[in-house]
Amino acid sequence: MESERVHQGGGPPVSFTPGAVITAFEAIPDLLARDAALTARGRWLDVDCLLGPSTQPFHVAIRAGQIVDMTPAPALMRSWRFSYRATPAAFAAYWQQMPPAGWHDLLAINKRGHATLEGDLHPFMTHLQYFKDLLALPRQNGFGGAP
Numbered sequence: 001m002e003s004e005r006v007h008q009g010g011g012p013p014v015s016f017t018p019g020a021v022i023t024a025f026e027a028i029p030d031l032l033a034r035d036a037a038l039t040a041r042g043r044w045l046d047v048d049c050l051l052g053p054s055t056q057p058f059h060v061a062i063r064a065g066q067i068v069d070m071t072p073a074p075a076l077m078r079s080w081r082f083s084y085r086a087t088p089a090a091f092a093a094y095w096q097q098m099p100p101a102g103w104h105d106l107l108a109i110n111k112r113g114h115a116t117l118e119g120d121l122h123p124f125m126t127h128l129q130y131f132k133d134l135l136a137l138p139r140q141n142g143f144g145g146a147p
Helices: 018-026 028-033 036-041 088-094 106-112 122-126 128-135
Strands: 004-006 014-016 046-053 058-063 066-072 082-086 115-119
Touching (some): 014 018, 018 028, 028 128, 122 128
Antiparallel strands (some): 082 115
């Protein structure tokens, strides 16, 4: 798969492959299982949602802060309460060690038009810091993006 580059205003271009973004996203359940503090923060959260790169989102079932199931979409007849999908380039920028302004926050990425947030936003907004930290796990675990 060919490497792409995204230039975030004020920062250097980031090289990534869409496949590397999907692979990093697939690792989130294992990364979460090793983060007891983040799991504890989500202990009151039970939700089915659609998360991930816009090119390959995942149906994610979260129970008591743990991801108990993550299935690539589309899954026939699978419902979700809310969806947060961003372009692979947006996730690659978000996962940089020091993301530039505008790429450092899920809502900022949405405001820039590189993400879509839809559905019943109550569980997302109620547990906003949990989702910000959950989706940042590849950043904290060395996502490089380049092949």
